[in-house]
Amino acid sequence: MSQSNLAVQPPEEEPTPSQVQPGEVHKPSPASNVSVPKLGRQKERSPEQQAEVERIGQIEPFVGLQRDEDLFTKLNNWRELGICARVTTMDRLGLAKSLIFYTQNHTKRRSGLLVMPAPVVYVEIEQHGSPTDLLLLILEFLVNPLDCGHLRQLRSRAWGTLKAYKVKILIVNNADMLSFSAFNELMRISEKLRISVVLAGSPHLNEIIDPKAVKKNKYINIHNTFLKWHPYNIISKEDLPTVVSNWETRLGWSNPLNLYVNKDIVATLSETAQGQLRALYENLREIAAWKIDHPKAQVNFKNINEAIGTSYHPISKLQEK
Secondary structure, eight states, X not given: OOOOGGGGSOOXXXXXXXXXXXXXXXXXXXXXXXXXXXXXXXXXXXXXXXXXXXXXXXXXXXXXXXXXXXXXXHHHHHHHHTOOEEEEOSOHHHHHHHHHHHHXXXXXXXXXXXXXXXXXXXXXXXXXXXXXXXXXXXXXXXXXXXXXXXXXXXXXXXXXXXXXXTOOEEEEESGGGBOHHHHHHHHHHHHHHOOEEEEEEOTHHHHHTOTTSTTOGGGHHHHXXXXXXXXXXXXXXXXXXXXXXXXXXXXXXXXXXXXXXXXHHHHHHHHHHTTOHHHHHHHHHHHHHHHHHOTTSOOSHHHHXXXXXXXXXXXXXXXXO
């Protein structure tokens, strides 16, 4: 028996109470029926307190320690003798601040322009640094950042500018992000201009240019160029109170926290930072912000642990394979 085409058409639906009929005004559901996501508790601070918290977030001073003096001595020697080398550390922020301090004390600028001679050049490599990226960074430091087009012209301009400014040492931080071609550019700079080139980065840098690794034979010449090595140590437990005291000085509060005089608090800061400057400064910022939010609370071991909260510890030593 055949069926009519009308049999497949669905029947008209009865209007439900939630549907709006012609001539009716739509009324929103009561607020109690709407699920509003919570975005966490906001700190109730005055504008002055909030401004102070934001200022605290910018406090990251360089603190000269014995590890920095040892590094500067090595850099001076390499600069004078034209020796290429590498510097590695797990404390990336500490090393960067030390290298910047060294550079600023050997170069001068007037109205943003570099004063000749400029014996020290410092650049920081970004992710997957290519030869073009490297040469542009060098020119940018020397206040000559114009792109010359092809790599050959860019290389010629970078070499000429390094020679004109009488550069004696080129420091390349985050060198573990360099490409193979960029490593070769640095090798040729040291050979052609007879200047010191120093690679700085994490201990992974040594693995990258190790020709004994699998399929790394092409790195033999690079390895043979950068034979000298200096380890930049993490912050020792003995030096940590000095760093904390210097940070509090920069904080500049009339009622100082005096964290560095409490041995238990210093031990906690040492354990949670594992000798790394970035982790230490993050914890100090949290403590200072906590004190702003709890002005009447005592600065003791229990409260400091509460202020720091729960976190992973940074890794300060690579595991041997």
